[in-house]
Amino acid sequence: MPAPAPQDRTRVLVIEDDDTIGRHLETGLRGSGYSCTWCRTGASGLAQIGNNPQDVVLLDLGLPDTDGIDIARQLRSRFPDLLIVILTARSDEIDVIAGLDAGADDYLVKPFSLTVLLARLRAHLRRRPTGTPPDETPIRLGDLTVDPAARRCLIAGNEIALRPKEFELLTALAQHAGTAVSRETLMAQVWDENWFGPTKTLDVTMASLRRRLHEAAASSPVPPRLPAITTLRGHGYRLDLADQD
Structure with missing residues (x-):
């Protein structure tokens, strides 16, 4: 064959x-x-x-x-x-x-x-990118902006560098901000719908994403208003909305 x-x-x-x-x-x-x-x-x-x-x-x-x-x-x-x-x-x-x-x-x-x-x-x-969907509009949550079309993440207008999976994970959470997202859903959306391996990859990527957001916020001259990534034990994660003025 x-x-x-x-x-x-x-x-x-x-x-x-x-x-x-x-x-x-x-x-x-x-x-x-x-x-x-x-x-x-x-x-x-x-x-x-x-x-x-x-x-x-x-x-x-x-x-x-x-x-x-x-x-x-x-x-x-x-x-x-x-x-x-x-x-x-x-x-x-x-x-x-x-x-x-x-x-x-x-x-x-x-x-x-x-x-x-x-x-x-x-x-x-x-899942390698083959083009940018034209209808993906930026998502703003407090001082955090996630732009799926441009694949950019900004905090208070300043762009921060994320690895591809970190960006895709943040985008998946931002698209469902305020809603609990299961581990299975995140694995399917960010990695692959037929993923059958361990989900430790998700945990490590999430930890790295949190660290990058924290470091970017800490370096900002004025403390930015950012949504928090909440761990829902036994289920998944939720991106809790930042206070909006």
């Missing part, structure tokens, strides 16, 4: 020093219709993507020549639209947050299933 067509032009760079994992990923990705290149060091990975543009990078953190976090930062800075998925044995939440803050879109803790990795890649690739 021929390999599936939807991914046949998707270029994946694997940066992984473990021979067993690297070969397994390379074989599995090519067998699923992806174009795959495997590098064993951070330096060779950066050189490869510099000469041959890629759509996806699967990045190990424990590389022999450098920390994968530094590679993630460089990749995100040089290639804003690149899909970066971290593959790591580091399972502590602080490590996950560091990886996402460095620019990764997702992470998988080793050992992981190739089937789950492929499912996550399909989910991310389906």
Whole structure:
């Protein structure tokens, strides 16, 4: 049976020093219709993507020549639209947050299933932006403005930088401001409607979003009026409206 067509032009760079994992990923990705290149060091990975543009990078953190976090930062800075998925044995939440803050879109803790990795890649690739809907109007909640069409977030008129999933998560909450939104709804809207993996990704992304909003508010000369993200244990989250004058 021929390999599936939807991914046949998707270029994946694997940066992984473990021979067993690297070969397994390379074989599995090519067998699923992806174009795959495997590098064993951070330096060779950066050189490869510099000469041959890629759509996806699967990045190990424990590389022999450098920390994968530094590679993630460089990749995100040089290639804003690149899909970066971290593959790591580091399972502590602080490590996950560091990886996402460095620019990764997702992470998988080793050992992981190739089937789950492929499912996550399909989910991310389906949700890659292909155009901006013309009817998405800005949402203003106190001094917070979320502009889905322009993919901009402003606090008291000053733009703050959010990672793609952080912005999409804030947009999902803003579109239902004042209403409880379940974890399942957020996972379906921000990640994928067929998502079947753990929802820790949501928790980590939410924590990072809250931190970015807090830091932006703290740096403002005048304390801005911002909606609060309330955790509803056992259900999900609610964006509580800021007082409106």
